[in-house]
Amino acid sequence: MYLIGNIALILGIVISLYSLAANIVGLKRKDRRWLESARGGIMSLAFVTSIAAFLLFYILGTSQFQYQYVAAYTNSQLPLIYKLAAFWAGNAGSLLLWTFLLSIYAAIIVFNKKKQNSMIPYVSIILLLNMLFFYIVMVFNANPFEMTDTIPADGKGLNPMLQNPGMVIHPLTLYMGYVGLAVPFAYAIAALLMKKMDAQWIKLTRRWTLTAWLFLTLGNIIGGWWAYLELGWGGYWAWDPVENASFLPWLTVSAFLHSVMIQERKGMLRTWNLSLIILSYILSLFGTFLVRSGILTSVHAFGDSNLGTYFLVFMAFMMLFAIYVVATRYQLIKKESKPIEAYFSKESSFLLNNFILVAAAFAVFWGTMYPLISETITGTKVNVGAPYFNKVMAPIMLALILLMAICPLIAWQKAVFDRFIKNMLAPLLTAIAFAIILVAIGVKGLYAIIGLTVTVFMFAVHLTEFWRGICARRKATKEGFLKAAIQLTRKNQRRYGGYIVHIGIAIIAVGVISSQAYSQEVMKTVNKGETFKVGHYDLTFKNLAETNKNGNGIVYANLDITYKGKDDGSIKPEKIFYATWPEPSTEVAIKSNWKEDLYVVLSSWESKDKVTFVVKINPFVSWIWAGGIIMLIGTAIALLGGKTTSSLRVKSQQAGGQK
Amino acid sequence: MSKNKKIMFGLSLAAVAIMIMFFSTMPSAGSKEVSIEELMTKKDIYQDEYVLTQGLLKEDSIKWNADKIELKFEIFEEGKTKYLPIRYEGVKPDNFSDDVIVIVEGFLREDGVFEAEKVQTKCPSKYEGEDPNNYDAGMHKKMNENKQD
Numbered sequence: 001m002y003l004i005g006n007i008a009l010i011l012g013i014v015i016s017l018y019s020l021a022a023n024i025v026g027l028k029r030k031d032r033r034w035l036e037s038a039r040g041g042i043m044s045l046a047f048v049t050s051i052a053a054f055l056l057f058y059i060l061g062t063s064q065f066q067y068q069y070v071a072a073y074t075n076s077q078l079p080l081i082y083k084l085a086a087f088w089a090g091n092a093g094s095l096l097l098w099t100f101l102l103s104i105y106a107a108i109i110v111f112n113k114k115k116q117n118s119m120i121p122y123v124s125i126i127l128l129l130n131m132l133f134f135y136i137v138m139v140f141n142a143n144p145f146e147m148t149d150t151i152p153a154d155g156k157g158l159n160p161m162l163q164n165p166g167m168v169i170h171p172l173t174l175y176m177g178y179v180g181l182a183v184p185f186a187y188a189i190a191a192l193l194m195k196k197m198d199a200q201w202i203k204l205t206r207r208w209t210l211t212a213w214l215f216l217t218l219g220n221i222i223g224g225w226w227a228y229l230e231l232g233w234g235g236y237w238a239w240d241p242v243e244n245a246s247f248l249p250w251l252t253v254s255a256f257l258h259s260v261m262i263q264e265r266k267g268m269l270r271t272w273n274l275s276l277i278i279l280s281y282i283l284s285l286f287g288t289f290l291v292r293s294g295i296l297t298s299v300h301a302f303g304d305s306n307l308g309t310y311f312l313v314f315m316a317f318m319m320l321f322a323i324y325v326v327a328t329r330y331q332l333i334k335k336e337s338k339p340i341e342a343y344f345s346k347e348s349s350f351l352l353n354n355f356i357l358v359a360a361a362f363a364v365f366w367g368t369m370y371p372l373i374s375e376t377i378t379g380t381k382v383n384v385g386a387p388y389f390n391k392v393m394a395p396i397m398l399a400l401i402l403l404m405a406i407c408p409l410i411a412w413q414k415a416v417f418d419r420f421i422k423n424m425l426a427p428l429l430t431a432i433a434f435a436i437i438l439v440a441i442g443v444k445g446l447y448a449i450i451g452l453t454v455t456v457f458m459f460a461v462h463l464t465e466f467w468r469g470i471c472a473r474r475k476a477t478k479e480g481f482l483k484a485a486i487q488l489t490r491k492n493q494r495r496y497g498g499y500i501v502h503i504g505i506a507i508i509a510v511g512v513i514s515s516q517a518y519s520q521e522v523m524k525t526v527n528k529g530e531t532f533k534v535g536h537y538d539l540t541f542k543n544l545a546e547t548n549k550n551g552n553g554i555v556y557a558n559l560d561i562t563y564k565g566k567d568d569g570s571i572k573p574e575k576i577f578y579a580t581w582p583e584p585s586t587e588v589a590i591k592s593n594w595k596e597d598l599y600v601v602l603s604s605w606e607s608k609d610k611v612t613f614v615v616k617i618n619p620f621v622s623w624i625w626a627g628g629i630i631m632l633i634g635t636a637i638a639l640l641g642g643k644t645t646s647s648l649r650v651k652s653q654q655a656g657g658q659k
Numbered sequence: 660m661s662k663n664k665k666i667m668f669g670l671s672l673a674a675v676a677i678m679i680m681f682f683s684t685m686p687s688a689g690s691k692e693v694s695i696e697e698l699m700t701k702k703d704i705y706q707d708e709y710v711l712t713q714g715l716l717k718e719d720s721i722k723w724n725a726d727k728i729e730l731k732f733e734i735f736e737e738g739k740t741k742y743l744p745i746r747y748e749g750v751k752p753d754n755f756s757d758d759v760i761v762i763v764e765g766f767l768r769e770d771g772v773f774e775a776e777k778v779q780t781k782c783p784s785k786y787e788g789e790d791p792n793n794y795d796a797g798m799h800k801k802m803n804e805n806k807q808d
Contacts, residue, residue: 359677381692383689
């Protein structure tokens with residue numbers, strides 16, 4: 001099996017080199033047979049990589065401790081699901097996962113013979129370069145099939161923090177997003193190489209980009225959810241360098257998804273779109289580099305290794321290559337770009353949205369890299385933490401939400417101001433009424449109230465957009481309300497899918513703003529039977545007890561809860577003593593309802609009768625997860641719809657006429 | 660001026676505004692990273708500054724007062740014998756033992772005690788399992804004891 005694994009990896013290098021060569025020869029000689037052969041090469045590459053991937057799953061699942069990777073990340077007592085999930089717990093495995101996904105993506109692209117177009121050979125060259133790099137790294141530096149000198153009786157076990165359902169899906173989704181960005185990048189470069197300046201590459205990759213963006217979104221949200229459940233500090237986002245690294249491409253791809261609409265319809269912003277997708281792809285590599293290089297202190301990073309250098313070199317190579325390609329074709333791109341026709345139009349509002357998103361990405365990048373920048377310039381390392389990010393990002397995000405509220409109301413080309421005001425009136429009044437109610441019931445905090453009001457405004461705008469569409473449709477077709485709603489969305493999936501995503505973001509914003517502004521924390525040492533108060537909750541410490549699960553010892557505390565004087569059940573925060581880990585791990589207990597989470601941590605104990613707790617009340621945190629699900633649904637709707645843009649243009653003009 | 664240019668001009672003004680915002684928040688929001696050695700020898704320089712420092716935890720120095728929720732401990736630099744006393748109003752973080760790396764943020768008081776506002780622990784390699792060939796708990800302990808002499 002050792003042989004199979006290593007042969008698979010080495011074959012990976014050989015086949016990708018061959019396919020690269022075959023593609024280049026085929027393009028030079030304009031010979032279909034060479035290109036066909038390269039296509040076969042990519043298919044077999046997917047096959048070979050799948051063998052390697054399944055092999056790693058197999059040795060992990062069956063606990064073959066003669067392999068270093070298996071011994072380092074699992075032990076025999078680990079539940080099967082975590083044995084398998086240890087695939088992406090370490091460096092070598094996560095690189096194999098990356099390669100595996102990439103090879104599957106590449107195979108999907110070349111698979112359908114009918115859908116072949118002249119761009120495919122170029123696209124596959126770019127993807128092959130990527131795969132070649134990963135194979136080389138695995139063979140020479142991080143081989144998942146390396147053997148141990150002596151076979152250990154048992155493995156080291158998986159880090160307790162990684163033993164959570166979040167760990168099973170979070171890295172997977174994030175990688176699917178990262179890897180997915182390679183596809184639109186490859187198409188963009190292919191279009192440039194072929195000097196095709198139309199929007200075909202954008203149309204061909206719309207689903208790829210949207211899927212990648214969806215996975216990035218999910219990856220980030222699930223990551224936050226995992227941090228919230230597992231790390232025990234009561235938050236979901238810490239602006240840690242590694243978190244920022246996955247947030248950066250999300251921001252730039254979000255910008256890209258909007259600006260490509262302008263290019264599709266109007267042929268504007270060509271250079272900008274190319275730059276955005278190149279930037280997004282480079283940022284996805286940058287994220288991988290950051291996690292593996294150890295240049296920044298982060299709790300998430302893998303151990304030090306020289307892998308960082310590999311990534312830096314590859315990243316620099318790809319970046320220079322992309323810049324070269326864009327620069328040599330710049331005149332061509334420029335020639336066919338069209339200028340913007342009016343300030344007050346959807347085009348310019350999208351441009352502003354892009355600007356804000358890119359500014360946000362820059363702010364995050366700047367803060368993440370600041371320790372390195374300051375060390376180079378002044379000699380002292382200045383770390384910027386959450387306060388910087390919160391201060392800078394809050395106004396940027398507020399502007400973004402405000403723009404999201406206004407954008408749907410602005411028409412293409414040249415908007416009519418009167419109609420804009422008329423459409424805005426109802427949502428604006430709703431938002432103002434909401435603000436007045438907040439102040440009236442005694443909610444404090446100016447910034448949070450402003451933030452929530454703007455969010456409600458944005459939410460209301462989208463609801464009225466739906467409402468207007470449904471009413472117009474009912475008038476024309478005499479359909480029932482529900483049917484009209486479904487038909488409306490189905491007839492224009494890209495648009496209304498997008499609106500649903502925006503609504504999801506509004507829901508998340510409510511969660512983020514209120515949990516940032518209104519969370520309460522109490523740290524308290526109590527004796528048996530003692531009651532303490534947190535917000536409207538009264539917690540009574542009943543007793544401390546011990547139990548056993550999966551070979552791990554668990555110490556837990558029993559607490560009775562009353563909410564506003566009424567009995568509200570009990571809660572059991574834990575400390576788990578993992579057999580393979582020297583220190584116990586906190587297992588948070590959370591009691592969730594629609595408006596707040598009661599978050600209880602068993603911190604430490606002096607004796608059986610004297611225990612210290614950290615208790616938090618985090619308002620509206622569950623809205624963040626709910627908003628994530630709504631975003632997922634919205635993106636899925638947008639993904640499934642919108643086959644051709646020309647038919648869409650006709651339809652949207654009709655819809656515009658109805659309003 | 661064409662409309663495109665005007666829009667560009669407006670956007671670049673906004674960009675400048677955002678840049679100013681970055682730089683103005685930077686010093687107040689940042690923490691200087693200094694070594695324990697430097698912090699203890701140049702006390703007056705760092706007196707009123709928000710700093711970040713890190714070191715190994717001296718395990719027998721931990722004093723935990725459960726009633727006051729107050730944690731006192733000392734950290735030291737690898738291979739050095741200077742101990743920085745730290746006071747923190749808060750609970751013990753996970754993994755608070757043995758030769759764990761402790762990252763603290765806060766202010767150095769006049770009496771030389773570091774008043775921490777944030778205490779975090781970091782395993783030398785958090786996600787990587789320790790190298791099964793090289794790691795030896797007993798050896799690590801001994802290394803620490805030797806350092807303390």
